[in-house]
Amino acid sequence: MRRVVITGAGTVNALARDLPGTLAAMAEGRTGIGPLELADVERLSVQIGAQVTGWEPEALFDRTKLSLYDRFTQFALVAAVEAMAQAGLAAVPGDPVRWGCVMGTAGGGNGTVNDAFRAVFAEGKNRVHPFTVPRLMNNAAASHITMAWGLMGPAFSVATACASSNHAIGLAFQMIRAGMADGMLAGGSEAMLTFGGLKAWEGLRVMSPEGCHPFSLGRTGMVQGEGAAVFVLEEYEAARARGAEILAEIRGFAMTSDAGDIVMPSVDGAARAMRGALADAGIAPGEVGYINAHGTGTAANDRTEAAAIRAVFGEAPPPVSSTKAMHGHCIGATGAIEMIACLLALRDGVLAPTLGFQAPDPDCPLDVVPNAARKADVPVAMSNAFAFGGLNAVLVLSRG
Amino acid sequence: MRPDVQDQIISIIAREAVLEPAEVRPEMTLEELGLDSLGLVEMIFAIEETFGVSVPFNANEPAQTDFDISSVGAIVRAVERLISGPSAAAVA
Known part of the structure; x- marks a missing residue:
């Protein structure tokens, strides 16, 4: 069976606009959560989030192209540029028909939807921007990455809510392993920190008004973020042959469905996904040195x-x-951004902390690396994503 | 306890629990009524829309919030406090 390695990584998120900054922030235990800056924020009951601030797309993109790029596409394109640069690739190596792209997203062009609805409903306008549809469609980020890099093989978007990017990376991994493609750009992108997007989330009453405290006693819910992460995945022998730096190897992937509840998670569905990914990798549980939890x-x-x-x-x-x-x-981008914490553990031997930890919860009997990063030798890491809808996706990685 | 408020809330809860209003009694708990987490969130939304109030409820810490959902009667009293406003609640 063909082996699949990660040779490039790029990201935009509230911690930093690149991979080195994000790795540093994770190692320092810095948070990107703060007061939200957006129109009508005073009408939201939850006014905090992990927002990419000071984003000036006019400085990053050609004006004629920018009119086609929703914010989630902008994040994805910037992350892809960094990933390709880190992979040492100015262009796809080999046959472009053998390269493709899979990107996860849940909200797609939510900002575009928000702006268009505001125009016709709130402002009483009778027309919206002519590119509203190509901007908002969930596959826009994947498609623009294919156009930017000339990827002519399999390309599509995956929408499995909070597991979207783990599904995207897992499918890209499987396609290279199976011989359908030689290289893939894969990851996720999300930009749902809009008034309408946050109003929708408020309704479920699962968001915290004050902060994110995963696995901690007294935790008060989730805090939304935004951003993207994109990885260059290549077939191992080809990557070796061209002298690429191997960041990590993707060893196993599994996806399961709870077939239970549309919002409440299941122990069995999550456990089956973790066991399945380990079995796919041929790795015993005892070999895993770090788990990046879904931990909402x-x-x-x-x-x-x-x-x-x-x-x-x-x-x-x-x-x-x-x-x-x-x-x-970061919803549809979260698994991709969290993959960076797995790279930090595998490559730098640093376990990113669980910030905001106040006291142990007897219902969560785990070593959650509370509040401060820790050194550890991690040959194998696991990344969990468990989505609304009961859709679970788990990846297992090892050092390259 | 204002009968009109209680009747409206019982009607909302009955709809979410797929019961007749006559089957919903003030001492009953939401568990007894078979209301799940989504039913609870929909019930709170219906209460907010019906009475024009904002219900302080976070599904992550139902016991910590000021809105008592321990029984149908408790919900009625909590809504009455919300309707009468924060100053009245403080005095009570």
Whole structure:
């Protein structure tokens, strides 16, 4: 079976606009959560988030192209440029028909939808921007990446809510492994910090008005973030042959469905995904040195995820952290951004902390690396994503 | 306890629990009524829309919020306090 490695990584998120800055922030235990800056924020009951501030797309993109780029596409394109540069690629190596792109997103062009609805409903206008549809469609980010880099093989978007980018990376991994493609750009992008997007989330009453405290006693819910992360995935032998630096190897992937509840998570569905990813990788639970948890900071997720981890790893599970208290819950991009914490663990031997931890919760009996990063030798890392809709996607990586 | 408020709330809860209003009694808990987490959130939304109030409720810490959902009667009293405004609630 062909092996698949990560040779490039790029990101934009509230911590930093690039990979080195994000790795540094995760190692320092810095948070990107703060007061939201957006129109009508005073009408929101939740006014904090992990926002990419000072974003000036006019300085980053050609004006004629920018009119086609929603914010989620902008994040994805910038992350892809960084990922390709880090992979040492000015262009796709080899046949472009053998390269493709899979991007996860939940909200797609939510800002474009928000602006168009505001124009016709609130402002009484009778027309919206002519590119509203190509901007808002969920596949826009994946498509613009293919155009920017001439990727002519398999390309599509994945929408599985909070698991979107783990599904995207996992599918890209499987396609290279199966021989359908030689290289893929894969990850996720999300820009749902809009008035309409946040109003929708408010309704579920799962968001915290004050902060994100994953796995902690007294946690008060999730905090939204935004951003993107994109990875260059290549077939191992080809990457070696061209002398690429290998950041990590993707060893296994599994996806499961709870077939239970549209919002409440299931221990069994999460545990089956973790076991499945380990089986796919041919790796025993005891070899895993770090788990990047889904860890949303809601009462339900953290309790359920902790039980699932104990079910798979037994009485002494490896250290687990949720980095969402730093970059926020970036929904369809979150698994991709959290993959960076796995790279930090595998490459630098640093476990990113779970910030905002106040006191142990008896329902979450895990070592969550509370509040401060820790050194550890991690040959194998796992990344969890468990979505609304009961759709679970787990990746297992090892050092390259 | 204002009967009109109680009747309206019982009607909302009955709709969410797929019961007849006559089957919903003030001492009953939401668990007894078979209301799940989504039913609870929909019930709160219906209360907010019906009475023009904002209900302080976070699903992550239901016990910590000021809005008592321990029984149908408790919900009625909590809504009455919200309707009468924060100053009245402080005196009570």
